[in-house]
Amino acid sequence: MDLLAGPGLGALCALGSALLWGVTSLLVRTLTHTINAVTVNAVRSVLAGALLLAWVLATHGLGALTAMSAWTFMLLSVSIVLALAVGDSMFFESTRALGLGRAMTISTTYPLISAVLAVTFLGEVVTAPVVVGSVITLGGLALIVGGRADDAQIQPGRFWPGVAQASVASIAWAVSVVFMKAPLAELDATVAQAVRLPLAGLLLLATPWARGAARHLAAGGRGAVGRMAALVVLTAVSSVMFVASVKYAGITLATVLSSTAPMFAIPLGFVFLGERLPAVALVGAAITVAGLVVLRL
Numbered sequence: 001m002d003l004l005a006g007p008g009l010g011a012l013c014a015l016g017s018a019l020l021w022g023v024t025s026l027l028v029r030t031l032t033h034t035i036n037a038v039t040v041n042a043v044r045s046v047l048a049g050a051l052l053l054a055w056v057l058a059t060h061g062l063g064a065l066t067a068m069s070a071w072t073f074m075l076l077s078v079s080i081v082l083a084l085a086v087g088d089s090m091f092f093e094s095t096r097a098l099g100l101g102r103a104m105t106i107s108t109t110y111p112l113i114s115a116v117l118a119v120t121f122l123g124e125v126v127t128a129p130v131v132v133g134s135v136i137t138l139g140g141l142a143l144i145v146g147g148r149a150d151d152a153q154i155q156p157g158r159f160w161p162g163v164a165q166a167s168v169a170s171i172a173w174a175v176s177v178v179f180m181k182a183p184l185a186e187l188d189a190t191v192a193q194a195v196r197l198p199l200a201g202l203l204l205l206a207t208p209w210a211r212g213a214a215r216h217l218a219a220g221g222r223g224a225v226g227r228m229a230a231l232v233v234l235t236a237v238s239s240v241m242f243v244a245s246v247k248y249a250g251i252t253l254a255t256v257l258s259s260t261a262p263m264f265a266i267p268l269g270f271v272f273l274g275e276r277l278p279a280v281a282l283v284g285a286a287i288t289v290a291g292l293v294v295l296r297l
Helices: 006-031 037-059 070-098 100-107 110-121 128-150 159-181 189-205 213-219 221-258 261-273 279-295
Strands: none
Touching: 006 037, 006 070, 006 100, 006 221, 006 261, 037 070, 037 189, 037 213, 037 221, 070 100, 070 159, 070 189, 100 128, 100 159, 100 261, 100 279, 110 128, 110 159, 110 221, 110 279, 128 279, 159 221, 189 221, 213 221, 261 279
C-alpha cells in the first residue's frame, strides 16, 4: 500500500486523527472542571472553523464554497450537527462521569453502528468478520462496564448516565459518517470542514448552555485560554485528517483506524489525569479495539 496516496494516505490520516482526538479529549477534560462541555465545544468549533475558513478563502477563493450544491450543503450541515453538536458534547460530558479512557472506549464503538447502518441503508452484505467483530466488541464493552465496581473515581449515580451519554455519542458519530460520505465525492476535506465546523459552533453558541462563553473562559485564567488555543488548533487539524481519511480510505478503514483513539487516551488519562482503570477494564479496552479491527476486515 502506497502510504502517500489513496487508501494509504487515508489510513495515516485516520491514525493521526485518533492520536489527536486522544490529546483533544485530554485538554477538554481539564477545561470542563470549570467550563461546561457545550461552551468548550462551541468555542473550539467556532474558532477552529474560522481558521479553516480563512485558509480555504486564501488558498481556494470564495468559489470553493459557492460551488457546492444545496444538497451537499444540507448533508454537511446534518452531519456536523450530529457529529459535533450532539456527539462531541455528549462524549465530553461522559468523560466527567466515566473518566477519559472508559468514556472514549464506549463511544468509539461507532464503527459497529456504522456497519449496521451500511447493511440497512447502503445494501452492504453481512460478512463473517462483521458478526465475529460485533461479538468481540460487545464482549469488550461488557468487561469495561463490569469493571466499574472497583473504580472509586466514578461518582455515585453518575455511572449509567455516563454510559448513556457515551452511547449517544457513538450513535451520533456513526450516523454523521454516513451523511458525510456523499459530499466528499464533491468537496476537498478542508473545504468540507470549513463549512461544517462554523455551523456547529454557531449552533452551540446559540444554546442557553453556552451563554457567557467568553466570560467563563476568561475566568479560567491564562492556563484555560492557553489550553483552549491549543484545542482550537488540534480541532482544526484532527477534523480535516478524519474527513480526509473517510474521503481517501473509505468509511470502513477510516472508522476502524480512528477507533484506536482509546489506546492513546488511556495512557494519556493515566499520565496527566491520574485515572486508573481496573485491570478488567483495561483488558476490555484492548478486546474492544480488537473487535473493531476484526469487524472491518
